[in-house]
Amino acid sequence: MRDHRKLGRELELFGTDPLIGAGLPYWLPAGAAVRHALEEYVRDLERRAGYQHIYSPVLGKRELYEISGHWSQYRDGMYPPVELGGEQVVLRPSLCPHHALIYRSRGRSYRELPLRLAELGGQYRAELSGVLGGLTRVRAMQLNDAHIFCTPDQVAGEARACLQMISQAYAALGVEPVRYRLSLPGADGKYVGSPRIWEHATAVLTEILADAGLAYEADDGEAAFYGPKIDVQVADSSEREATLSTIQVDFYQPDQFDLHYTGADGARHRPVMVHRSIIGSMERAVAHLIERHGGAFPDWLAPEQLVVLPIADALLPAAASVARQAAELGLRARIAGPELGTLGSRIRSSRLVPYQAVIGDTEAAAGQIAIRLRDGRRLPPLPAAAALTSIAAHVAAHRTELWHAAA
């Protein structure tokens, strides 16, 4: 594995500028293409799993975070409030309070539960400048977040479904966890809620891990301030561990926000909140993917999926036609013509592009392309339209191995 900061510069994925500030990376076109593919993937995965997507503002009043407990338990990680028209407004440290208010915006019946609200939204952390770097320690991040509001009976099933979504996403991304962690409170007293709800939430998570047959380690001091969590840990290029995915069972915030639903018995009941993230923040996920794949992303994530290589200038119109067809199929394609050097040097400089379509006189005359795969395999010339359609179908299937005509 290589450092994502170095690869990010070399591959022009992201950058920083002192005038924007430390911990505030910007995304260049190639990095934005990877991130966009990832965002589309996760939104689709969630939609199929019964989630509804929402948007909520990145600012909120100080009172909101006093109710949620962030103001008392997490203020060191928050930006200072901004005075605005006699009120104090803060950049949000998490999305949970906004989602709790959206749940509370009207009456809820047990028939609507589980209600799964998802958002790919901004959250902000006042990290000290000394620890900032690349995409892993940032002051602004886009989080793949969701909150499931459900009955106590539904918690285990929902958490199990989250674990399955995490496995499915990791298979598509080519990511492997180093371990599952049951994150429990420590002795430092930064936690809220009664011991009884902590025991209950911990019992639920322990049972889910046992049912799933997953080996895990319990770590004290790693819980969220409002509840314990299952964290899925991955390692970076220096073997440092980080949490990519998380599932948290929360009995505290539903109390704080006085959330309820009307049960089948006509009475008011308290829902449980399951907080979960499948791939964490876009920043951390892409940092991990860069290191995991050394820049050679699975075809569906690659910034460029196809490079078209005409062997002579006279074949540029044929190359343009292939690139156009590819774009129409939704593929990210580029032409690398003879002005960029010999065929060999163009192939080398495109070594991270999963598919390279070589066009010579014979191929152009027959409407064909000769595909080379990134790993060096070469396919016999194929009709261009059929080959591109097959590649597009393979990309849409979100696999880690490359398409191959013989497969």
Ligand SMILES: [Zn+2]
């Ligand atoms: Zn949350």
